[in-house]
Amino acid sequence: xxxxxxxxxxxxxxxxxxxxxxxxxxxxxxxxxxxxxxxxxxxxxxxxxxxxxxxxxxxxxxxxxxxxxxxxxxxxxxxxxxxxxxxxxxxxxxxxxxxxxxxxxxxxxxxxxxxxxxxxxxxxxxxxxxxxxxxxxxxxxxxxxxxxxxxxxxxxxxxxxxxxxxxxxxxxxxxxxxxxxxxxxxxxxxxxxxxxxxxxxxxxxxxxxxxxxxxxxxxxxxxxxxxxxxxxxxxxxxxxxxxxxxxxxxxxxxxxxxxxxxxxxxxxxxxxxxxxxxxxxxxxxxxxxx
Amino acid sequence: xxxxxxxxxxxxxxxxxxxxxxxxxxxxxxxxxxxxxxxxxxxxxxxxxxxxxxxxxxxxxxxxxxxxxxxxxxxxxxxxxxxxxxxxxxxxxxxxxxxxxxxxxxxxxxxxxxxxxxxxxxxxxxxxxxxxxxxxxxxxxxxxxxxxxxxxxxxxxxxxxxxxxxxxxxxxxxxxxxxxxxxxxxxxxxxxxxxxxxxxxxxxxxxxxxxxxxxxxxxxxxxxxxxxxxxxxxxxxxxxxxxxxxxxxxxxxxxxxxxxxxxxxxxxxxxxxxxxxxxxxxxxxxxxxxxxxxxxxxxxxxxxxxxxxxxxxxxxxxxxxxxxxxxxxxxxxxxxxxxxxxxxxxxxxxxxxxxxxxxxxxxxxxxxxxxxxxxxxxxxxxxxxx
Numbered sequence: 124x125x126x127x128x129x130x131x132x133x134x135x136x137x138x139x140x141x142x143x144x145x146x147x148x149x150x151x152x153x154x155x156x157x158x159x160x161x162x163x164x165x166x167x168x169x170x171x172x173x174x175x176x177x178x179x180x181x182x183x184x185x186x187x188x189x190x191x192x193x194x195x196x197x198x199x200x201x202x203x204x205x206x207x208x209x210x211x212x213x214x215x216x217x218x219x220x221x222x223x224x225x226x227x228x229x230x231x232x233x234x235x236x237x238x239x240x241x242x243x244x245x246x247x248x249x250x251x252x253x254x255x256x257x258x259x260x261x262x263x264x265x266x267x268x269x270x271x272x273x274x275x276x277x278x279x280x281x282x283x284x285x286x287x288x289x290x291x292x293x294x295x296x297x298x299x300x301x302x303x304x305x306x307x308x309x310x311x312x313x314x315x316x317x318x319x320x321x322x323x324x325x326x327x328x329x330x331x332x333x334x335x336x337x338x339x340x341x342x343x344x345x346x347x348x349x350x351x352x353x354x355x356x357x358x359x360x361x362x363x364x365x366x367x368x369x370x371x372x373x374x375x376x377x378x379x380x381x382x383x384x385x386x387x388x389x390x391x392x393x394x395x396x397x398x399x400x401x402x403x404x405x406x407x408x409x410x411x412x413x
Numbered sequence: 414x415x416x417x418x419x420x421x422x423x424x425x426x427x428x429x430x431x432x433x434x435x436x437x438x439x440x441x442x443x444x445x446x447x448x449x450x451x452x453x454x455x456x457x458x459x460x461x462x463x464x465x466x467x468x469x470x471x472x473x474x475x476x477x478x479x480x481x482x483x484x485x486x487x488x489x490x491x492x493x494x495x496x497x498x499x500x501x502x503x504x505x506x507x508x509x510x511x512x513x514x515x516x517x518x519x520x521x522x523x524x525x526x527x528x529x530x531x532x533x534x535x536x537x538x539x540x541x542x543x544x545x546x547x548x549x550x551x552x553x554x555x556x557x558x559x560x561x562x563x564x565x566x567x568x569x570x571x572x573x574x575x576x577x578x579x580x581x582x583x584x585x586x587x588x589x590x591x592x593x594x595x596x597x598x599x600x601x602x603x604x605x606x607x608x609x610x611x612x613x614x615x616x617x618x619x620x621x622x623x624x625x626x627x628x629x630x631x632x633x634x635x636x637x638x639x640x641x642x643x644x645x646x647x648x649x650x651x652x653x654x655x656x657x658x659x660x661x662x663x664x665x666x667x668x669x670x671x672x673x674x675x676x677x678x679x680x681x682x683x684x685x686x687x688x689x690x691x692x693x694x695x696x697x698x699x700x701x702x703x704x705x706x707x708x709x710x711x712x713x714x715x716x717x718x719x720x721x722x723x724x725x726x727x728x729x730x731x732x733x734x735x736x737x738x739x740x741x742x743x744x745x746x747x748x749x750x751x752x753x754x755x756x757x758x759x760x761x762x763x764x765x766x767x768x769x770x771x772x773x774x775x776x777x778x779x780x781x782x783x784x785x786x787x788x789x790x791x792x793x794x795x796x797x798x799x
Contacts (some may be wrong), residue, residue: 126636133628233457238721239460241649243681252660259660334625334656335681337649338583339458342623344415350731382589385629 126341131371136264136333138370139271143326144295144347145279145354145362147319152296152356154315157207157215159221162323163344165202169195169324170331170340171237174244184246191328192321199320203313208390211309222253226341233338244331267329274322275363282359291315295357323347355406365404368392414425437750440742442673447486447740447747448475449733452505452530453522453545454497461648461675462515462725466520466545467492468718469729475713477737488737491515495522502526503533510537515657517541517740517752519732524566525594526549534559540739540752544732545725548598552778558749560772562732564781566595566670566693570602572644572783573668575773576798581666581676587616587639589630589654591646599645599670615639615662625649631657634665641666642688648673652681659685666690674786675723679793687790690798694781695727695767699794706730727766734764746753 144166151159159165173191180186206225210218233239249263282288293301296309302308330343347366354365369389376388396404440449451470453463456658474488480490491513493505500520507514510533517540521527524546531583534541535556543551547563575784590596596619607614615637618630632653634642642658642665644651653674658664664685671693679686706727711719739755757776761769768782786795 126632129632130629131625133632137628212506234456234460234464239458239464240675240721241652241678241681242677254662259662261660282454330625334653335649337458338460339623339625339649342625345623372627374629378632382620382633384628386624391660 125257126378128256129358130374132258132260132264134371134374135268135367136260136370137374138350138367139267140326140330140333140343140366141347141350141369142271142363142366143329144275144323144343145350145366146274146359146402147323147326148348148361148363149354150315150319150322151355152351153359154291155207155312156295157218157222158356159319160219161202161226161229164226164328164343165195165198165320166323166330166343167233167336167338167340168198169320170327170336171233172198172322173328174236174242174331174336177244177246184245184248187246188328190326194315195320195324198324199233199317202320203316204395207312207316208309211312226344228233230338230341239338241335241337242331243335244328246332247291249329249332261331261333263332267333269379270325270329271363274325275360277357278363285373287311287314299386340349346389349389351403353393353396353403355403355408356404358403360407361403439516440514440716442486442747445486446489447517448489448491448513448515449485450491450493450506450509450513450518451520451734452493452495452502452509452526453520455492455494456496459497459523461723462545462672463494463497463522465723465725466722466729468714468721469544469726469731470519470733471614471718472710472713472726473730473733473737476709479713481534483737483747495526497523499526499529502530504662506530506533508536510539512628515539516603516747516749517736519543519736520545520729522546524551525567528552531556531559538749540736540749540756542732542736542756544728547778548594555775555777558753560777560779562735562770562779562781562795563728564783565778566598567602567605568669569692569694569783570599572671573644573690573785574603574606575610575668576692576785577643577668577690578606578612581641582641584613584666585615585638586612587618587634587637587642587665588614589616589618589620589627589634589643589645591622591650592619593622595647595672596645599643603643603645620646620650625653627653627657630654634658635661635663637717639665641668643668645670646673648675648678652678655682655689659683664688668692671695671724674795676793676795677723679788679790679795681695682788682790686788686789689788691788691795692783693724693786693795694783695724695731696765697786697795697797699792699796709765711763715786731764731766731770735759735762735770738762 172194176190177187251262252259290306294308298308350369351362352363354361372392373385373389377385453467495501495505519542521543528550541559544562551561590600616639617633668687669691674691742755743751759772772780785798787798
């Protein structure tokens with residue numbers, strides 16, 4: 124039983140990181156109808172900026188968190204304004220290709236700005252191990268699960284009750300009608316890119332805290348993308364939950380079926396789920412897939 | 414008049430013939446310069462080895478240039494990035510040979526990349542010394558113009574497992590490897606010792622390249638009660654495994670392989686990395702030879718490059734030294750044929766970063782001596798085990 128619980132906790136922890144990045148995918152898709160293939164790279168850049176702040180400015184957790192959030196907002200806004208806005212009205216395929224190009228540039232930026240060495244993010248917390256009933260868990264792992272759950276609740280409330288959230292839903296549903304209603308689609312898009320960058324960036328920072336920073340970190344995007352497909356590409360909350368499901372499934376498969384099955388299990392689950400619900404567990408039926 | 418013209422033409426022809434050897438020399442060489450080419454991963458995660466190896470080449474070249482170059486000619490280093498993508502390696506090697514027209518090649522990316530580029534190197538006939546990823550295919554069968562400095566992955570693993578087996582008789586073993594050619598090589602080496610020494614292997618895992626979370630794998634290792642563990646990851650994987658073991662509260666005797674034996678790894682592993690064993694054929698930086706190398710390198714590279722030094726810098730340095738020495742022995746008018754012949758005659762060349770390097774007739778692999786070292790978390794270094 125302890126073995127199962129340990130697998131579940133570890134699965135939830137890595138799944139929460141996938142979930143946060145998956146939510147980043149969904150926020151952009153929901154608001155702009157676009158799949159951002161640079162999501163993993165944006166996550167990585169934010170984590171590297173957090174590390175730079177921790178090593179050059181202050182290792183205080185609040186300073187690092189505030190700095191990383193501001194940097195993520197800026198990163199999202201800059202990408203939206205300089206790269207994505209000029210693509211407004213262009214074919215979806217061309218826009219998606221731009222995000223792929225952006226991904227390659229951001230990936231290379233790591234070596235140009237930082238280096239290829241792995242680094243540890245040290246903010247004085249998150250690395251300690253607590254033992255509950257004989258099961259060891261890192262405090263950072265507990266924190267990321269709690270953060271995901273808090274963000275799920277906050278985002279649900281944001282889309283349901285705030286004017287901006289309703290505006291984002293309106294633009295996603297029909298941007299022309301939303302425009303006629305006085306909603307600025309470009310502002311909504313900018314907000315979506317900033318929010319996506321922050322949410323995914325939080326996942327990246329937690330990953331760096333629990334594991335390490337390296338130029339391979341962008342691959343988290345490849346793990347989070349199936350999570351958002353599973354949860355629903357247009358379902359922000361569903362994507363978060365999709366991440367948890369992928370994390371748990373991977374760990375259970377790895378623990379009971381063998382390590383080779385770990386990577387396969389999540390994708391096998393996605394195939395099965397999509398055969399039954401092609402729009403994802405929490406997605407809406409009429410969505411366009413790229 | 415015609416006689417004068419004929420005499421002038423004869424004189425001109427004679428003059429051309431007199432300077433013929435220089436004019437007809439192989440590419441990449443002028444009266445003042447010799448070009449040496451290299452293709453390495455300078456971007457992406459494998460830049461960790463590519464950048465470091467190129468720094469080693471730069472150190473050897475800067476050292477030679479500071480001493481007057483090769484018989485008066487300065488060495489110019491032409492470096493291309495392949496991003497660890499095989500197609501780009503081939504493209505890069507073709508470019509430095511055909512467009513930049515280099516005289517010799519050193520380094521050359523990872524194992525898969527150098528294997529893929531072998532037909533290009535063979536066809537061109539350019540003198541080449543490979544140093545980053547020594548795998549058997551590169552020297553078996555021996556190619557006339559391609560030399561390899563290092564030791565085979567198989568031998569490295571066999572040496573490490575033998576050492577750990579002798580030190581821990583009768584213990585239960587665990588192994589995890591990557592699902593690619595690197596992982597297969599590690600597993601093959603491990604299996605050969607398992608058979609020979611009848612080791613009791615209780616856990617054998619295989620992870621997909623790029624995997625970052627090893628919680629379930631290490632939990633399985635713990636459940637099997639493995640006491641000696643061969644961590645077959647490269648860098649980030651080994652760090653993740655060791656931290657996971659720390660979380661689970663177990664500390665088996667652990668061995669890692671040289672691609673992951675870089676000092677920053679120890680900082681990231683923290684106390685979990687203390688005491689792990691590694692095998693390598695280059696000197697540890699904590700030893701006298703390693704310290705001497707760092708002293709030598711400091712004035713020859715930039716501050717940023719100095720920070721990027723790791724074990725691959727030593728392999729790169731040694732290969733460049735061997736190449737430079739061979740060209741030098743060819744005298745004032747080096748050619749490809751002479752350089753290849755001199756490379757073949759390389760005998761006990763001292764580089765200070767590994768055992769003396771030798772090749773020979775039909776021997777294109779330097780077969781470096783291996784040594785076991787152990788991590789010391791307190792000083793974040795690997796120290797030789799006697």
